[in-house]
Amino acid sequence: VPEFDLIDTFVSALPHARAPKGPGDDAAVLGELCVTTDALVEGVHFTRPPFTLADVGHKALATNLSDLAAMGAKPAWWLCALGLPRGFTARQLRELAAGMRPLARAHGLQLAGGNVSQSPVLSLTLTLAGHAKKPLLRSGARAGDLLYVVGWLGEAAAGRTLPAFAPAQRRPTPLVAEGLLAARFATAAIDVSDGLLQDLGHVLHASRVGARLEAARLPLRRELLRHRAALDWALRGGEDYALLLAVPGNRAAALERAWKSRTPLTRIGTFTRAPGLHLDGEPVEATGFQHF
Amino acid sequence: VPEFDLIDTFVSALPHARAPKGPGDDAAVLGELCVTTDALVEGVHFTRPPFTLADVGHKALATNLSDLAAMGAKPAWWLCALGLPRGFTARQLRELAAGMRPLARAHGLQLAGGNVSQSPVLSLTLTLAGHAKKPLLRSGARAGDLLYVVGWLGEAAAGRTLPAFAPAQRRPTPLVAEGLLAARFATAAIDVSDGLLQDLGHVLHASRVGARLEAARLPLRRELLRHRAALDWALRGGEDYALLLAVPGNRAAALERAWKSRTPLTRIGTFTRAPGLHLDGEPVEATGFQHF
Numbered sequence: 109v110p111e112f113d114l115i116d117t118f119v120s121a122l123p124h125a126r127a128p129k130g131p132g133d134d135a136a137v138l139g140e141l142c143v144t145t146d147a148l149v150e151g152v153h154f155t156r157p158p159f160t161l162a163d164v165g166h167k168a169l170a171t172n173l174s175d176l177a178a179m180g181a182k183p184a185w186w187l188c189a190l191g192l193p194r195g196f197t198a199r200q201l202r203e204l205a206a207g208m209r210p211l212a213r214a215h216g217l218q219l220a221g222g223n224v225s226q227s228p229v230l231s232l233t234l235t236l237a238g239h240a241k242k243p244l245l246r247s248g249a250r251a252g253d254l255l256y257v258v259g260w261l262g263e264a265a266a267g268r269t270l271p272a273f274a275p276a277q278r279r280p281t282p283l284v285a286e287g288l289l290a291a292r293f294a295t296a297a298i299d300v301s302d303g304l305l306q307d308l309g310h311v312l313h314a315s316r317v318g319a320r321l322e323a324a325r326l327p328l329r330r331e332l333l334r335h336r337a338a339l340d341w342a343l344r345g346g347e348d349y350a351l352l353l354a355v356p357g358n359r360a361a362a363l364e365r366a367w368k369s370r371t372p373l374t375r376i377g378t379f380t381r382a383p384g385l386h387l388d389g390e391p392v393e394a395t396g397f398q399h400f
Numbered sequence: 401v402p403e404f405d406l407i408d409t410f411v412s413a414l415p416h417a418r419a420p421k422g423p424g425d426d427a428a429v430l431g432e433l434c435v436t437t438d439a440l441v442e443g444v445h446f447t448r449p450p451f452t453l454a455d456v457g458h459k460a461l462a463t464n465l466s467d468l469a470a471m472g473a474k475p476a477w478w479l480c481a482l483g484l485p486r487g488f489t490a491r492q493l494r495e496l497a498a499g500m501r502p503l504a505r506a507h508g509l510q511l512a513g514g515n516v517s518q519s520p521v522l523s524l525t526l527t528l529a530g531h532a533k534k535p536l537l538r539s540g541a542r543a544g545d546l547l548y549v550v551g552w553l554g555e556a557a558a559g560r561t562l563p564a565f566a567p568a569q570r571r572p573t574p575l576v577a578e579g580l581l582a583a584r585f586a587t588a589a590i591d592v593s594d595g596l597l598q599d600l601g602h603v604l605h606a607s608r609v610g611a612r613l614e615a616a617r618l619p620l621r622r623e624l625l626r627h628r629a630a631l632d633w634a635l636r637g638g639e640d641y642a643l644l645l646a647v648p649g650n651r652a653a654a655l656e657r658a659w660k661s662r663t664p665l666t667r668i669g670t671f672t673r674a675p676g677l678h679l680d681g682e683p684v685e686a687t688g689f690q691h692f
């Protein structure tokens with residue numbers, strides 16, 4: 109059963125808040141609070157080696173921060189539920205925390221609570237909350253809006269096979285400041301965790317629009333371009349934690365002028381009234397990284 | 401390494417909020433929001449059988465609701481991170497949700513988001529939030545306050561060996577309404593998840609007081625009393641999800657008058673200026689159920 113059908117099954121069986129407040133965005137919107145939860149499980153999302161405990165700590169916090177970034181929310185506090193295998197030591201726990209500390213400090217994130225329990229494998233389930241007066245939702249894109257990517261695509265997927273890109277997969281950078289800036293101009297956003305096509309597909313579905321993409325515009329690092337799989341990694345690879353933005357045409361120039369980050373902001377296409385996803389004029393399916 | 405040392409190690413390695421806002425109470429206090437996270441892991445906290453999936457769903461929500469009850473908080477919304485073993489079906493997920501639904505409905509709890517990932521064993525990590533203008537903390541007890549228990553003690557521990565009590569261990573009742581009422585009179589509270597002595601020990605430590613307990617006053621069901629282990633189950637058993645309250649002497653009569661619940665409210669002792677824990681005049685150690 110695909111992941112998204114399982115989520116639908118579960119949500120529809122329980123009293124739930126309605127979108128945009130409820131399930132279906134990068135974070136739940138509760139007043140001015142955006143709250144997200146995400147898990148990292150050993151053997152599923154990482155193995156040790158090549159991951160160090162510090163890598164695991166970094167990545168757990170980074171993937172959750174990326175969800176807040178996609179909402180244009182300012183990180184505030186977090187809870188950390190740890191599942192520790194038998195024999196896990198205090199020293200190992202400090203290594204895990206050491207991988208989290210720089211990100212927590214950089215983003216002003218206060219640990220407010222958590223839980224420790226035994227578990228057959230190491231698992232981290234984090235809950236992060238941030239503040240946003242007007243959060244970016246998946247449902248805000250309109251036909252005619254321009255489609256931007258913040259960051260690079262395909263690196264994490266490349267890192268699963270090419271050692272040179274492995275750090276990108278183990279230590280993704282959450283684009284928090286970029287998301288906060290984007291929130292002043294964009295009408296919708298999502299983070300690219302499951303691959304450009306699949307995550308863009310969520311925006312199209314929620315916003316009831318289509319999109320046209322231009323392959324030549326996709327932000328791929330030069331070192332990646334010489335690999336045959338580069339385009340596929342960029343389209344379907346997942347774990348890039350880039351941001352996709354919908355920006356009204358009349359705000360695009362202002363966004364580009366305001367952009368101070370060294371992380372690239374790249375226009376890669378346009379949202380359309382006609383449904384579906386087109387790459388260089390050809391229809392493509394909105395599929396990507398499969399969790400199950 | 402004991403669980404509480406691991407928690408201290410982790411918390412002190414990261415930027416964290418300070419108690420009462422931060423780690424160390426049943427829930428984090430963030431403005432008028434109380435937020436708690438707790439995990440239920442297959443093979444650690446339950447096995448199937450004897451647990452059904454509906455039991456697992458019930459217990460996951462009940463243990464988190466109990467944390468809110470201990471804060472005197474009114475449940476509001478929740479996030480659910482599920483770790484599902486390979487091959488877990490939509491039908492099984494509906495069974496899990498069916499065990500949660502009655503509690504979610506009864507307590508007006510709205511599912512606001514979550515996460516589904518693969519996992520070697522079934523695991524549920526829930527984050528619940530509730531509202532409390534003046535939350536009950538562990539640190540509020542004063543010498544001279546009376547010590548009350550809400551609910552019965554020892555049943556869950558009995559249920560691990562006696563079939564007749566097994567439902568108490570699989571389907572604990574979170575004392576949410578009782579916690580809300582208690583918050584109008586009590587100065588401190590905690591839920592009994594790790595055993596009366598251990599959880600009372602947390603209150604004594606946070607409040608810098610001692611306590612005297614009277615064994616004959618402990619609320620034990622008649623059917624339990626004929627078992628030799630009954631007192632030990634009540635003192636150290638864990639998983640009762642009863643509430644401990646500190647109530648100033650001049651508010652105790654008003655609390656007892658206001659008590660409408662069928663769940664018993666029982667005075668079992670007194671908080672003292674002298675540190676340490678005494679049972680019928682003899683010193684006892686604040687130990688209980690060991691997670692590790």
